[in-house]
Amino acid sequence: MTAPQIVLVGPMGVGKTTVGELLAERLGTGFRDTDADIVAAQGRSIADIFIEEGEPHFRELERQAVRAAVAEHTGVLALGGGAILDEGTRALLADHAVVYLSMDVEEAVKRTGLNAARPLLAVNPRRQWRELMEARRHLYTDAARVVVATDGRTPEEVTQAVLDALELKEA
Numbered sequence: 001m002t003a004p005q006i007v008l009v010g011p012m013g014v015g016k017t018t019v020g021e022l023l024a025e026r027l028g029t030g031f032r033d034t035d036a037d038i039v040a041a042q043g044r045s046i047a048d049i050f051i052e053e054g055e056p057h058f059r060e061l062e063r064q065a066v067r068a069a070v071a072e073h074t075g076v077l078a079l080g081g082g083a084i085l086d087e088g089t090r091a092l093l094a095d096h097a098v099v100y101l102s103m104d105v106e107e108a109v110k111r112t113g114l115n116a117a118r119p120l121l122a123v124n125p126r127r128q129w130r131e132l133m134e135a136r137r138h139l140y141t142d143a144a145r146v147v148v149a150t151d152g153r154t155p156e157e158v159t160q161a162v163l164d165a166l167e168l169k170e171a
């Protein structure tokens with residue numbers, strides 16, 4: 001059976017895409033991101049999918065994207081932050097090398113406040129973050145083989161911490 005070497009989960013803005021690309025480079029393998037797969041397949045942005053068809057439909061598209069990626073991809077795979085909310089998606093992650101990139105609420109507000117057209121954070125970001133993390137934290141933890149904290153670390157430092165935690169050798 002083929003499988004991704006690493007699957008990155010964690011909240012929006014924690015660095016799944018950034019660290020995923022760095023990890024793929026360090027391991028000499030490919031990088032894939034389910035958000036990018038969905039945008040490519042649908043020909044429209046994630047924000048547009050949320051607005052036009054709602055979050056449940058997006059979670060279905062995301063489950064299909066995760067199913068395809070874990071079946072086909074052998075490199076580093078980054079998921080969207082909310083993928084873990086879907087039971088079917090969680091089942092697809094069982095037995096994979098899932099890494100939870102974590103951060104606290106203050107770090108989250110700092111990172112996503114600076115950027116991002118992220119539909120779930122449009123109003124009152126600090127409260128949204130607290131609620132979002134309370135709902136999701138245990139799902140990330142349960143799905144993950146290892147947890148890597150990203151607070152106060154650069155993407156390069158996080159990348160090294162993931163390689164160390166999984167005891168992976170570079171290419």
Ligand SMILES: Nc1ncnc2c1ncn2[C@@H]1O[C@H](COP(=O)(O)OP(=O)(O)O)[C@@H](O)[C@H]1O
Pocket residue numbers: 010011012013014015016017018019078081111115150153154155158
């Ligand atoms: N360890 C880090 N420290 C500071 N900023 C970071 C870190 N990792 C990522 N970022 C920045 O946070 C933003 C979101 O990163 P991204 O990789 O898109 O996160 P995700 O895919 O988890 O939503 C980007 O602007 C990125 O440059």
Ligand SMILES: O=C(O)C1=C[C@@H](OP(=O)(O)O)[C@@H](O)[C@H](O)C1
Pocket residue numbers: 010011012013016017035046079080081082083118119120
């Ligand atoms: O947490 C979420 O529900 C979402 C996270 C986003 O991905 P990132 O975590 O890569 O930003 C994207 O899938 C969508 O905006 C919904």
Ligand SMILES: [Mg+2]
Pocket residue numbers: 016017033035078079080
């Ligand atoms: Mg991302």
